[in-house]
Amino acid sequence: MRRLILIGRSEAGKTTLTQALRGERIHYNKTQSIGYGEDFLIDTPGEYLQTATLGHALALYAYEADVVGLLMNAGEPYSLYPPNITCMVNREVIGIVTQCNEGNPDRAENWLRLAGCEKIFRVDSVTGEGVGALIDYLNEPGHPVYH
Ligand SMILES: Nc1nc2c(ncn2[C@@H]2O[C@H](COP(=O)(O)OP(=O)(O)OP(=O)(O)O)[C@@H](O)[C@H]2O)c(=O)[nH]1
Ligand SMILES: [Mg+2]
Secondary structure (H helix, E strand, O other), X not given: OOOEEXXXXXXXXXXXXXXXXXXXXXXXXXXXXXXXXXXXEEEOOOHHHHOHHXXXXXXXXXXXXXXXXXXXXXXXXXXXXXXXXXXXXOOEEEEEEEOOOOOOHHHHHHHHHHOOOOXXXXXXXXXXXXXXXXXXXXXXXXOOOOO
């Protein structure tokens, strides 16, 4: 299974998505540091994206992953991702719209496409909607594996 790093501002839903992908009970757990375990997920604190000097850590850890996931909660009022930021890594970069049944998922998807994501997943980590499609994608054969 390819390893996915989750990037997004605080409250984007990264940790909740890790719980849904792992089949764990959904519970709030603020991320304080990079969550680098032995499995297929790398969780990151939202502050690393929101603070320019900490952004380097995301760039570094992206190279420990096979796929980079840029998350955006459908309710987010603006995007932190510069246009075409995906060209900064030589990994596949996917967009993930979380909490997709609320807010404005189309707008979130457009922002992720503007950032350069060509493949977008819409998920609701609480109901589990769309989570299976993401797991299938990570299991898909024929993609480069670096780790
Ligand atoms: N209904 C619903 N709620 C969600 C979803 N994703 C996240 N939430 C809620 O949003 C809140 C924040 O989610 P987290 O997963 O902790 O966000 P995070 O991106 O890990 O935030 P940091 O750890 O601060 O970077 C929690 O209360 C979640 O229950 C989703 O897909 N659907
Ligand atoms: Mg978190």
